[in-house]
């Protein structure tokens with residue numbers, strides 16, 4: 016017997032003796048201090064060592080009453096209070112605690128205690144408070160607590176209690192406070208809880224998934240002050256009886272499936288301060304009776320099916336601070352006096368059918384921080400008062416019919432970080448900044464004024480935005496020269512001034528905007544040369560100057576901008592020859608057309624320039640907006656696909672006929688023994704076999720003569736000079752050597768002069784992306800998700816740390832994590848993987864430098880450095896973890912346009928692990944261990960750190976994920 020076990024047995028024996036002593040000596044006799052001390056010390060044996068409890072030492076028993084967390088009665092004879100909350104203690108909690116039968120107060124909250132709570136509670140005849148909140152108890156709810164005659168406060172929230180709420184909980188008539196929130200409870204809420212008429216607080220929501228409706232018996236709980244039934248699967252309508260709870264100050268029913276209309280009886284709750292019924296299926300109007308809710312500070316009804324007008328009494332509610340009614344079908348106008356109480360701080364009425372004017376009084380109290388009215392039918396001009404609303408932080412008024420000019424001062428409000436006014440009919444000049452204001456430093460990070468009718472020249476104060484990252488001015492009538500102060504926008508990443516009437520030269524100062532990756536000056540009347548200084552922007556990625564009157568030669572220095580993958584110089588007056596250097600060789604002729612004096616490279620020779628002009632004029636859609644570029648590329652890709660299909664067919668025919676043509680014949684390189692040939696592989700390449708399309712190519716599925724299923728990826732977009740014999744095949748051979756359980760096996764490589772086919776093992780269950788976000792979505796249980804996260808992490812870890820040279824994936828995303836028939840994860844698609852060469856920039860890197868990953872997964876440093884390393888993969892993997900947690904796509908699933916999963920998560924949780932509940936995938940109904948979710952969230956947030964050095968390595972990620980998972984549920 017090893018010594019800890021031995022000690023344990025000793026203690027058990029000791030406790031047994033103690034038991035008998037206790038039960039023989041009547042409980043009316045006070046227990047000696049030493050006996051009580053012994054009980055505590057024996058409890059401590061089951062805890063992880065914790066320094067706070069070092070006073071718990073038997074030799075110290077005389078001072079028992081001053082031990083950590085202990086309080087005794089006035090005579091210092093018995094312990095009446097034990098508080099060991101917030102100590103992060105883990106371990107089990109022995110039932111011998113109940114021997115401290117004089118306890119009135121017991122707080123073990125915010126620890127990691129696990130096991131069950133099958134204590135002999137009935138010994139605790141005096142217990143009034145029992146707080147076990149936020150531990151890891153994992154069993155059904157204890158029934159014996161119902162035998163505590165004096166219990167007033169019972170908090171079992173934030174654990175893993177499962178099963179149903181026992182109806183006997185309705186017997187605890189002395190209770191004032193009951194929380195069972197945040198567990199794994201199921202079944203119906205027992206109506207007997209309606210007998211607990213002394214309750215002031217009742218919390219049952221979050222994680223629990225109940226059947227049925229809110230019991231109408233809750234109408235008997237007339238002492239309730241706080242009722243929280245949020246996020247626990249409740250259906251049916253809201254019972255009218257809740258209107259009897261006239262002491263309520265908080266009613267939380269959000270995020271359920273409640274339907275029907277809002278009971279007018281809730282208007283009787285005249286003490287109500289916070290009312291949240293958002294994210295349900297409620298219909299009908301806001302009841303007129305709500306005009307009685309004079310105490311209301313928060314009213315959230317967003318994401319429902321409510322309609323009718325927003326009643327004008329809303330503006331009379333004297334204390335209203337937060338009003339969020341977005342995503343309903345409200346019509347009519349915004350109450351004209353909204354805000355008059357002077358308390359309004361957050362207003363979001365977006366995505367309704369509201370019309371009329373934006374009220375003048377919104378910011379009367381100078382408290383308004385958030386103003387979101389986007390996507391309605393609002394008209395009229397913006398009230399001038401908004402220009403003096405110095406508290407504003409986020410303003411989103413896009414997609415309305417607003418007219419008039421932008422209020423003076425509006426752009427320069429000191430706290431403003433987001434300003435969206437796009438897609439309205441705003442006119443007039445952009446107001447300059449008042450001299451008196453120029454000292455206050457602007458926080459503005461994003462300004463979108465696009466698609467309005469703004470005119471005049473830009474004021475030089477447009478440079479007074481040191482934090483501006485995105486400025487979108489396209490589709491207006493701005494004229495005059497682009498101010499030189501534009502060069503003061505040191506943080507600008509994206510600058511779009513297209514579709515205006517800007518004239519004069521492009522200011523050379525624009526070269527000082529050294530972080531710009533996206534610059535669109537197209538469709539203006541700019542003249543003069545492209546300033547050489549543009550080439551100082553080393554990270555420029557997209558440059559469009561088409562449809563201007565720019566002239567002189569194209570600066571060859573631009574060719575040195577490594578990341579410049581898209582540039583459009585078309586329809587100007589450039590002359591001379593196109594530099595045949597660097598990135599210039601990447602652009603095709605559409606980038607240059609419509610410049611009659613320009614010649615060279617891929618373009619028509621100078622003597623045929625006239626035909627070039629007419630060609631360009633035929634192309635009415637020649638303005639190369641990004642979307643159009645994409646279309647071009649798509650067409651091009653399709654054309655390529657078509658050609659290669661024809662070609663592949665021809666090739667098959669040819670090879671069948673036994674015609675052998677050296678350059679066009681197919682060469683098959685197998686990386687392991689395969690029982691089929693290139694003909695069988697080519698047979699898969701047909702439209703009806705397409706099982707996926709990705710950045711790197713089209714994927715076909717097929718069954719080989721031996722019944723083996725394979726997936727064939729046809730690589731697209733491999734640049735000239737990177738075909739079969741130019742480095743690619745060497746890379747692919749290395750990939751073919753990779754053998755790892757969690758990496759999709761590359762079986763063979765089949766190519767000829769123009770086409771490269773990669774043959775992979777077939778993954779029955781498709782990609783993680785399809786499973787999470789596709790039509791079949793939602794059936795991935797929590798345990799499977801964690802398992803997939805660990806497996807994918809192991810695959811990536813292998814690439815980063817066990818391959819030589821190491822392999823950076825460069826396109827980690829849920830669509831590149833494939834699932835086999837057992838839902839085991841396999842990292843796929845090395846079409847974009849590039850070897851990190853020791854000396855940077857070896858021969859092969861050029862071939863794929865334009866491919867950087869997928870939107871929503873790209874690490875922020877790419878924007879600044881254009882370098883992608885293994886830490887960029889870690890970032891992308893963090894995004895995948897967030898997808899697993901939230902079930903949401905990396906972009907496009909967030910009420911707010913332009914928001915991505917990383918921003919959204921940060922906003923929702925404020926980086927607080929405890930708040931992970933707010934972001935979890937709602938489809939995950941069963942058994943989500945909160946600690947695992949928190950750990951996964953924690954790892955994800957580490958992975959998506961802004962600074963790549965602060966991200967963990969994949970090896971560390973694997974370790975942290977494995978730790979998150981309790982052993983033996985999941986075998987490694």
Ligand SMILES: *[C@@H]1O[C@H](CO)[C@@H](O)[C@H](O)[C@H]1NC(C)=O
Pocket residue numbers: 088089090092
């Ligand atoms: C304290 O001692 C006094 C006198 O011995 C006794 O009457 C009283 O009940 C005791 N109080 C408690 C809380 O034990």
Ligand SMILES: *[C@@H]1O[C@H](CO)[C@@H](O)[C@H](O)[C@H]1NC(C)=O
Pocket residue numbers: 188189190213
């Ligand atoms: C309920 O509260 C009242 C008033 O505080 C109290 O008198 C009564 O004893 C309580 N009921 C129970 C069962 O504890």
Ligand SMILES: *[C@@H]1O[C@H](CO)[C@@H](O)[C@H](O)[C@H]1NC(C)=O
Pocket residue numbers: 185206207209210232
């Ligand atoms: C509890 O409530 C039920 C139904 O509301 C009622 O029939 C029962 O008598 C109540 N029990 C007690 C002890 O009040």
